Amino acid sequence: xxxxxxxDKVWKLMEKIAIPMLVTHDRDTMRAxxxxxxxxxxxxxxxxxxxxxxxxxxxxxxxxxxxLAFADNDSQTYVSVxxxxxxxxxxxIIKDLWTPLSRAxxxxxxxxxxxxxxxxxxxxxxxxxxxxxxxxxxxxxAAMTGKTPDIGENRKVAM
Numbered sequence: 298x299x300x301x302x303x304x305d306k307v308w309k310l311m312e313k314i315a316i317p318m319l320v321t322h323d324r325d326t327m328r329a330x331x332x333x334x335x336x337x338x339x340x341x342x343x344x345x346x347x348x349x350x351x352x353x354x355x356x357x358x359x360x361x362x363x364x365l366a367f368a369d370n371d372s373q374t375y376v377s378v379x380x381x382x383x384x385x386x387x388x389x390i391i392k393d394l395w396t397p398l399s400r401a402x403x404x405x406x407x408x409x410x411x412x413x414x415x416x417x418x419x420x421x422x423x424x425x426x427x428x429x430x431x432x433x434x435x436x437x438x439a440a441m442t443g444k445t446p447d448i449g450e451n452r453k454v455a456m
Contacts, residue, residue, distance in 0.1 A: 303423075303452050303454040304421075304454050304455070304456055305338075306423065306425070306450075306454075307376060307378070307421045307423055307454050307456065308336065308338045310367065310374055310376045310423055310425060311334065311336055311343075311365075311367050311376055311378070312336055313369065313374070314367040314368065314369050314374065314376065315333070315334060315367075316331050316332065316333055316334065316367075317331070317332060317334055317365040317366055317367045317376075317378075318330065318331055318332075318365070318366040318367075318368075319331075319332040319345065319353065319363065319364075319365060319414070319416075320363065320364040320365070320366065321353055321356040321357055321360070321363055321382070322356060322359070322360040322362060323352075323356050328353075328356065329366070330353075332345045332347075332414075333345065333346075333398070334365070335394055341417060341418065341456065342415055342416065342417055343365065343378075343415075343416040343418065344390070344394055344413060344414065344415055344416070345413070345414040345416070346391065346394055346395075346399055346402070346403070346411055346412075346413060346414075347411070347412050347413075347414055348402060348403070348410050348411065348412075349410045349411075349412055350410065353414065354384040354412045354414070357382040357383070357384055357414060358384055361381040361382050361383060362379070362381065363379070363380060363381065363382040363416055364377065364378065364379050365377070365378040365380075365416065365418075366378075372426070373424070373426035373449070374423075374424065374425050374426065375423065375424045376421060376422070376423045376424075377421065377422050377423075378416075378418045378420070378421040378456070379418070379419055379420050379421070380416055380417045380418040380419040380420070380456070381416070381417050381419070382414050382415065382416045382417075383414070383415050383417075384412050384413070384414060384415075385412065385413040385415060386412055386413070387413060388406075388407070390413050390415075391406055391411050391413055392406045394413065418456040419455075419456055420453065420454065420455060420456060421453070421454045421456055422451070422452065422453045422454065423450070423451065423452060423454065424449065424450070424451045425449050425450045425451075426449030426450075
């Protein structure tokens with residue numbers, strides 16, 4: 298499926314990579330951790346399940362500004378998305394997001410420690426390159442010729 302807009306391309310790249318680093322603010326510092334994303338483009342939302350003891354929910358409630366960083370080094374594809382997070386204890390959403398892999402962190406969808414992070418993207422930037430080998434060859438050629446390499450697409454996108 299060909300992306301019809303830059304925003305569609307961002308969603309397609311995020312879906313391909315699937316596991317972003319979720320960056321939150323913790324007082325004067327920032328924290329990043331990998332999280333399994335559930336993308337809902339029709340809602341312009343990305344969902345995560347989290348455990349209350351890990352404090353992401355506290356950090357987002359204090360400062361809802363969140364960044365997601367998706368990276369696929371093999372294909373040289375990267376996406377950074379900024380927006381706002383919100384925390385929910387909605388058991389219907391938790392049950393909808395539940396997968397068998399969720400059992401690695403929780404006893405079941407009724408586990409009282411589960412919370413939902415709903416992330417609403419505002420802006421994104423993507424870098425979509427032709428792959429590691431092609432990128433390195435183009436960079437080497439550019440280094441020898443002194444010209445800037447054309448190694449793919451990079452755009453900022455309003456979501």
